[in-house]
Amino acid sequence: MAHTKIGGKTLLEIGYPQTPVFRTAMRVMEADFSHLSQEEAIELLKKILADPAAYVDDPVLGTIAEQLLQPVAPPEIELRATPVPYTVYGKDYIEEGAIRQINNAVRLPVAVAGSLMPDAHQGYGLPIGGVLAAENAVIPYGVGVDIGCRMCLSILDLPEHSLYTNEAAYVKELTSHTKFGAGAEWKKREADPVLERSEFKDIRFVRNLLDKAAGQLGTSGSGNHFVEWGIVTITDINNEWNLAPGNYVGLLSHSGSRGMGAQIAGHYTQLAKELCPLPKEVQHLAYLDLDTEAGQEYWLAMNLAGDYASACHHLIHKRLIKATGATLLARIENHHNFAWKEMYQGKEVIVHRKGATPAGKGVLGIIPGSMTAPGFIVRGKGEERSLQSASHGAGRQMSRTKALASITPQELNAVLQEHGVTLIGGGLDEAPGAYKNISTVMASQTDLVEVIGRFIPKVVRMADGGPPED
Incomplete structure (x- = not known):
């Protein structure tokens, strides 16, 4: 009787995956089971495939079973040959690396449209300042490491002159009621509804982050995160709060979801890379x-x-407003590291804004400058080509390494003195010279937002230097 020989075609028909198990199964069947008929050999292979765990301890068939039980890596996903449409604002001021990254992003199979803001610079996955609309998919690194990083501005009834005549009190309250840095926590923990959310129980990975989140609630990160007192100037007579145009004391903060957000980003980015293998040059866009x-x-x-990031800001502002005896007149806030379900050309898409401000028609936002440059209160114009987005700040023109190597403490102090700014903490990597000119950035996006007010920093609190969290 002729020996039975199982080939690749037969294994495919049975349903075996095209992995090393192919070669193993053919070798085992030829070496140890060639005496079986074709029908008997196929029946045995079907049984192993249906329940490989039952054969793991078999001295011969166990090698087939073990390989069937190993997870099968999905095949690498191909990029589009032709990118989807995208628009770049302020291209003359954007580094080549950021342009290259948005070029890659708009070739993803799920990409619908893209845009690049005038403050853009190179990051991981999407560039900072990158906006991408995707079809029914979310990119963890399209959101960023510091999920929900946001701006929050409180306009207060304190007299403007008090920032000059009573600066020491503003410095004292800012120092006493804020904490900065990667591991910063408050000894006395505050209660907040966000800590009671069901996600802390329902999502296994998030369950373990509750204690960290509770300790860091109401704190700020490192890098470019800040809390600062300054002067708000309302220029639009028809503003949303019915405030008289003029000057007010303002409290402005910038930070995100702290260690909890960073761990969520890391965990789900790794999972996305495993489930969605992309070419090496775009692997962070999984x-x-x-x-x-x-x-x-x-x-x-x-x-x-x-x-959670929003709750952190609200707690910071609550403490400082109470400490100064102020009354809140108005508040403007917005995320700029997030993904939203929005409509684009009549279709629901997932809009990722990594370092970009939502600028839908009539939507309010804040675009900061630097520790000495003005920030801007803006109203969105709903421009479709930008995916209803604008810049999230001035944007870096120097890497942190270059800034540390080229800016001296004396130069930073001179700039601070020139602008009448008191700095608490802060590293040379955050010096104003490390950033683009905010006026140039704003001039590049007049189609995207209208300016309705300004914020001039006067007393600035930051961490003592270190890597950013966004």
Whole structure:
């Protein structure tokens, strides 16, 4: 009787995956089971495939079973040959690396449209200042490491002159009621509804982050995160708060979701890379399908981190407003590291804004400058080509390494003195010279937002230097 020989075609028909198990199964069947008929050999292979765990301890068939039980890596996903449309604002001021990154992003199979803001510079995955609309998919590194990083401005009834005549009190309260740095926590923990959210129980990975989140609530990160007192000038007579045009004391903060957001970003980025293998040059753009459990988990965790970031700002502002005896007249705030479900050309898409301010028609936002340059209160114009987005700041023109190497403490102090700014903490990597000219950036996006007010920093609190969290 002729020996039975199992080939690759037969294994495919049975349903075996095209992995090393192919070669192993053919070798084992030829060496130890060639005496079986074709039908008997196929039946045995079907049984192993149906329940490989039952054969793991078999001295011969166990090698087939073990390889069937190993996770199968999905094939590498190909990029589009032709990118989807995208618009670049302020191209003359944007480094080549950021342009290259947005070029790659708009070639993803899920990409619908893209845009690059005038403050853009190179990051991981999407560039900082990158905006990408995707179809039913979310990119963890399209949101960023510091999920929900945001701006919050409180306009107060304190007299403007008090910033000059009573600066020491403003410095004291800012020092006493803020904490900065990667591991910063408050000894006395505050209660907040965000800590009672069901996601802390329902999502296994997030469960372990509750204690860290509780300790860091109401603190700020390192890098470019800040809390500062300054002068708000309202220029629009038809503003949303019915405030008389003129000057007010303002409290402005910039930070995100702290250690909790960073760990969520890291965990789901790694998961996305495993589930969505992309070519090496775009591996940080790995995405999660929103119809999958992993995609839904990340979406819920991202929204939790965004709400947590908002709660951090509100607690910081609450403490400082209470300490100064001020009354809140108006508040403007916005995320700039997040993903939203929005409509684009009549279709729901997921809009990722990594370092970009939402600028839908009539939507208010804040675009800061630097520790000495003005920030701007803006109203969005709803420009479709920018995916209803604007810049999130001035944007870096020097890397942190270059800034540390080229800016001296004496130069920083001279700039601070020239602008009448008192700095508490802060590293040379955050010196004003490390940033683009905010006026140039704003001039590049007049189609995207209208300016309705300004903020001039006067007393600035930052961490003592170190890597950024966004």
